[in-house]
Amino acid sequence: MAATGACIFATLLSLLILHISGSWAADPDMLQDICVADLASPVKLNGYACKESSKVNASDFFFAGLATAGATNNSMGSLVTAANVQKVPGLNTLGVSLSRIDYAPGGINPPHTHPRATEMVFVLEGTLNVGFITTANVVISKTITKGEVFVFPRGLVHYQQNAGDSPAAVIAAFNSQLPGTQSIAATLFASSPPVPDSVLAKAFHIGTGQVEKIRGRFAPS
Numbered sequence: 001m002a003a004t005g006a007c008i009f010a011t012l013l014s015l016l017i018l019h020i021s022g023s024w025a026a027d028p029d030m031l032q033d034i035c036v037a038d039l040a041s042p043v044k045l046n047g048y049a050c051k052e053s054s055k056v057n058a059s060d061f062f063f064a065g066l067a068t069a070g071a072t073n074n075s076m077g078s079l080v081t082a083a084n085v086q087k088v089p090g091l092n093t094l095g096v097s098l099s100r101i102d103y104a105p106g107g108i109n110p111p112h113t114h115p116r117a118t119e120m121v122f123v124l125e126g127t128l129n130v131g132f133i134t135t136a137n138v139v140i141s142k143t144i145t146k147g148e149v150f151v152f153p154r155g156l157v158h159y160q161q162n163a164g165d166s167p168a169a170v171i172a173a174f175n176s177q178l179p180g181t182q183s184i185a186a187t188l189f190a191s192s193p194p195v196p197d198s199v200l201a202k203a204f205h206i207g208t209g210q211v212e213k214i215r216g217r218f219a220p221s
């Protein structure tokens with residue numbers, strides 16, 4: 001009897017460990033074929049509530065927004081067009097999404113992180129300098145060109161810059177329906193309410209006047 005009890009306990013413990021490690025791996029697994037996001041539902045949970053199945057059709061699984069280049073005439077010279085659960089409601093609970101990123105010559109997708117996803121880019125056009133920074137502050141970088149791929153591990157700060165003199169574009173794949181993005185500079189200098197000047201001044205080894213100057217550059221355009 002004691003042996004049986006110990007056995008059950010060990011089984012339960014390993015199931016618990018499996019469950020915990022599973023829920024840390026990526027978006028959680030789905031429990032049904034489809035759960036098309038009801039983006040208008042007032043019900044808040046981990047993801048979106050499912051739309052009534054009689055109202056589901058092909059348009060919930062379709063998006064044409066990555067077919068054409070986005071406008072890159074902004075201060076960064078780049079534009080991210082997301083095809084995540086907010087654009088493709090059928091992605092709800094499926095744990096994947098894509099983006100298209102377009103870059104003007106010299107344009108950058110500034111250093112940022114995705115808290116919920118690893119990213120893999122495939123170059124559609126052009127040549128880019130890309131890289132990520134490990135938690136040991138080591139930069140892993142490479143120049144990539146049409147047809148090549150590069151991986152940015154989950155949560156690590158990364159960037160891309162168009163290294164050519166013509167427009168560049170990539171398709172980015174994520175293991176999350178909604179990877180989330182924190183763009184480091186904007187997160188620190190354009191948050192609302194603002195991060196205290198004294199915090200940024202000490203963190204960046206600069207004066208509060210310089211903090212204000214940088215903040216001003218992020219003023220609404």
Ligand SMILES: *[C@@H]1O[C@H](CO)[C@@H](O)[C@H](O)[C@H]1NC(C)=O
Pocket residue numbers: 055056057058059
């Ligand atoms: C899907 O249903 C919506 C209404 O919920 C409708 O507007 C749309 O035309 C339908 N699309 C297809 C492909 O049937």
